[in-house]
Amino acid sequence: MAVTATTPTADDIMLDASGMPLKQALAIAERNKRRKALIMALPLLAFILVSFIFPIIQMLFRSIDNPAIHDNIPNLSREIQDWDERAIPDEALFAILADDLRAAGKLKNQGKVATRLNYDITGSRSMITQTARKLKKKTEGPYKDWFIGLNEKWGEMRTWVALKKASQKYTASFYLNSIDMRYSETGKIVAQPEERQIYLTLFWRTFYISIAITLICVFLAYPISFLMATLPVRTSNMLMILVLLPFWTSLLVRTTSWIVLLQTQGTLNDLMVYFGFIDDENRIQMIYNMTGTIVAMSHILLPFMVLPLYSVMKTIPPSYMRAARSLGANQAYAFYKIYLPLTIPGVAAGSILVFILSVGYYITPALVGGRTGQLISNFIAFHMQKSLNWGLAAALGGVLLAAILLIYLAYNRIIGIDKMKMG
Amino acid sequence: MIDTNDPLVRFIGVQKSYDGEILVVKDFNLDIARGEFLTMLGPSGSGKTTCLMMLAGFEPTTHGDIMLDGKPINNVAPHKRGIGMVFQNYALFPHMSVAENLAFPLEVRGMGKAETEEKVNRALDMVQLGGFGHRRPAQLSGGQQQRVAVARALVFDPQLVLMDEPLGALDKQLREQMQYEIKHIHERLGVTVVYVTHDQSEALTMSNRIAVFEDGIVQQLAAPADLYEKPDNAFVAQFIGENNRLNGIVKEISDDTATVELDSGDMVTAVRINVSQVGERSTLSLRPERVQVNADSTDFNNIFDATVRELIYLGDHIRTRVNVCGNDEFIIKVPNSSNVAHMSEGETIKIGWKTNDCRALDFYEGL
Structure with a gap:
């Protein structure tokens, strides 16, 4: 390249009239010009940042962000990740769910959980709200049979698999959904049923x-x-x-x-x-x-x-x-x-x-x-x-x-x- | 069949109007011989480019016929006329390489690949651009683009090439060089060239004949020397080369001389060109280099006192502006020879000229 060919050695660096290296002198001379250009572009830059770049980043974040269950029933969300998906969880996990739901109910947050789970399993909204309502009167366990007795869906594997997926802080399920895919009841990525492919x-x-x-x-x-x-x-x-x-x-x-x-x-x-x-x-x-x-x-x-x-x-x-x-x-x-x-x-x-x-x-x-x-x-x-x-x-x-x-x-x-x- | 002495191009009573109100070309008649380099010269708006465009087929004639090779071409489409053309801004196709530009007219004619390549190379060599074929026009200098344009107009061996102010965009030095190159190419190939320009020195350098246009009319059609030495009218005298004008009234007419009383009262004898009767106003035309300083009456029959106004040193000659016979813009070119008389501003000198060098023309009202 021409630049490397003419790179001056230590002895023959081009100097300007005052003895300063020419490159440095040029940089100083051009600095003001650059500064001016930056200042002129600044308002637009700020505007684009606030009104365009930031919303896009926020939107992209929201497409994987999944706080509804994770934040509102936090203990269950944490503990369920260790569940091995082989059988219906044991009493301990039901107890944690009961405590979390009760707490969420007090803050009137059970609806958010219910709506979120409903995306994955249709009809699960009423299951959550009903359970949360009934939990106000039931203050202590054992919970497992009571839950299943209240709504038989609590005894189904797919409910728990869905809950485990849905309670993760970040999820790919929105993206899967947007290309007509979903997580199956066993947690695999499969195509949506035909009538839901749009x-x-x-x-x-x-x-x-x-x-x-x-x-x-x-x-x-x-x-x-x-x-x-x-x-x-x-x-x-x-x-x-x-x-x-x-x-x-x-x-x-x-x-x-x-x-x-x-x-x-x-x-x-x-x-x-x-x-x-x-x-x-x-x-x-x-x-x-x-x-x-x-x-x-x-x-x-x-x-x-x-x-x-x-x-x-x-x-x-x-x-x-x-x-x-x-x-x-x-x-x-x-x-x-x-x-x-x-x-x-x-x-x-x-x-x-x-x-x-x-x-x-x-x-x-x-x-x-x-x-x-x-x-x-x-x-x-x-x-x-x-x-x-x-x-x-x-x-x-x-x-x-x-x-x-x-x-x-x-x-x-x-x-x-x-x-x-x-x- | 076709007699080679027949003109290649004939304009017969051609008229052109764009708006139906003004004729930009009024009754244009011209025969162009085979192998001739003919220049249409004139100020802008004089109709010269319009004539060229009618010949190329881009403008229809309003009236009259144009014949090419003995056949009327009024209704022949431009692409069937087989006329090469060089445009003012070269009009090289920017998305094609130089070689592709040159190959274009050959491809259109369905020429084979090998033959095309050979012709393209020969044309490039002709304009000293061999090896430039792969370049894009934008990568060439103005002079090189100009050469490519000339080569492209010639590569398909047209018998007629039109050039529309092709050198207008070049700087002075390059322009002069290109003038010689085009002239030499013309001499070598023997192709007929119709050249349009408003630059008189360009026209004088290159042409066999020059048609001077003004106001939609050909004012004079002549060889360069005749045009300069023997202008037919005041416009041509003024337009070609430098010219001194003296206005006056014709007092006496003999067979070939006229005596004119200038507005200042001085009497001048001149060659009678187009003055017809005594009492008519006339403009006398006199070339600056034909005026002698310190003239004596044995050789010069028109001698006057002149006051030196301005001296400009130009190396080979001294351009001297004097006031004579009431004309303050009278120019004399004094050769810079060893025996030149020293002059200074304000000095009064005797100047003189021969009757034969002064032409009595129609009265010219322009500045």
């Missing part, structure tokens, strides 16, 4: 809907960007306004307009019935399903494709195409060999932008997606807001994040991020 389908659907939206956006944006880059400024400004209009309109208004246009009693169906393309009884369902999601989202995300494409096309001088033509290439060949390759950075930038945005899109599918147009983000929201299973929501988000990072890396390998141009 997330892989959802991830897959999110993925191909996003691909479809990206392709539609490329298809729609390419010609319009080309026009904008080649037409006189006045006309191209007009087009630009039309393209940016969706940007400036409220998301809700836009989405609602699509509902008005596309619903079965909507404008488009009315027109098609009026012109006799379809019968009045066979109106086409175009909203509250996947079609609705794709149409509305393509419309919303189109500017993200147009802008990078336009800015790349703007930098391609018309003389390239003219040169190609003068050299003997017809319009189509010149486009394919010269223009298209030069616009790939714009297509790449727009595609990754639209794809990543649509993978995480929430509000539009929620409004117009119906049942078949729901994306993974809608289920993340569901677990955040309705089922309050934040651990699962976080795990789904984590899987999504990992998938996007993977796609981004693959994309970088194939296209090269350094070739991408946003403008």
Whole structure:
């Protein structure tokens, strides 16, 4: 390397006018510049740290964090880890459970334990709450038979296996759950029963809907960007306004307009019935399903494709195409060999932008997606807001994040991020 | 079939308008001979580039015909005209290597791989860039890119090459060097070149003939020497080379001379070029190097007193600005020879010129 080749020996270190080594002098001279740059970036850095990096770390932590049982019935959680899973635990463990549940009941924390265990074994919520309630009157043992007599599930192995897994401080069960897997009654990792497998389908659907939206956006944006880059400024400004209009309109208004246009009693169906393309009884369902999601989202995300494409096309001088033509290439060949390759950075930038945005899109599918147009983000929201299973929501988000990072890396390998141009 | 004496390119009554209101090219007629190096010279907006674009096929003619090799090409698509072209900013394809750029026109024509490679190498050698084939255009200097552009326009052996201000982006020294290189390539290959520039020294250096454009009209079409020595009108005299102008009214006309009374009252005799009658206003054109300092009346029939305003030392000559006949911007180039007379600012000297060196042209209103 050139640097090592010219590394000065002790005798011939470059000195500045005052005799200080030149490198040191340069470092001092540049220090202020660096400091200034840091100060200017600081507010944004702090903002990103607080509002972006920290929440993501917290979310990733929550996806493996499992405090509900571990913190609320701490003694049992500790002791059950030594249980060998061969037979129903003995009296000692039941006694610890009784004490812990009683203590939790006093603090009104038995509900948290019950909810958590219910994730793994449906119907175990009532078992916990019932037991905790009855324990207020039963102050001393023996407990084992009393527990089993109260609810026969206490005598089942799967209850205890689940309790052992669920009482660990950190768990992979949210992640397993988010890819349609679970711990079996014997503690092995197995697939969810078929009727409970939904997330892989959802991830897959999110993925191909996003691909479809990206392709539609490329298809729609390419010609319009080309026009904008080649037409006189006045006309191209007009087009630009039309393209940016969706940007400036409220998301809700836009989405609602699509509902008005596309619903079965909507404008488009009315027109098609009026012109006799379809019968009045066979109106086409175009909203509250996947079609609705794709149409509305393509419309919303189109500017993200147009802008990078336009800015790349703007930098391609018309003389390239003219040169190609003068050299003997017809319009189509010149486009394919010269223009298209030069616009790939714009297509790449727009595609990754639209794809990543649509993978995480929430509000539009929620409004117009119906049942078949729901994306993974809608289920993340569901677990955040309705089922309050934040651990699962976080795990789904984590899987999504990992998938996007993977796609981004693959994309970088194939296209090269350094070739991408946003403008 | 085709007579080699027939012109390769003919513009016949070509007109061009972009907006339907203004003609940027008005009645353009030009024959370009085979093997000729013809330059279209003119200030920007004079219509010269438009003519080139019409010839290349990128702009349709509004009226008139363009013939290539005896056939009208008005309706022939640009890629079927077989005309090589060098663009202002080279227009090298940035995503292809130099060799791929050169191979492009050959691939389009379906040439085999071996033959393509051989032609590409030969073209690169021609512009002294052998071994640069694998590089990207961005890795080359401006002059090298320029050479690649020239090589690419020639690699498919077109009979006609168009160049649209190809040297505009280069610095002065490189530009001069490239002028000679292009000139030599032209001489060696015998290809017909139509060259567009606004730089008159470039045009004088390279061309067989120069068409001077102004206001959509060819003002004069002539060989470089004729253009400089015998300008047809005041615009050409002013545009080509340095020129002294004296304005006055024609007092007397004989067969080939005209006597003009200048606005200052002095009388000058000049060669009659395009003045037709007595009483008309005329602009006299006089080259700075044709003016003699300390002239005596035996050789020079126009002798006047001049006041030296400014002396600029330029090595081979001394550029002297004087006031004569009411013109304060009159320039004389005094050769820096050993017997040159010493002059100082403010001094009054006698200057003179021959009738043959002074041309009475149409009245020029410009500055």
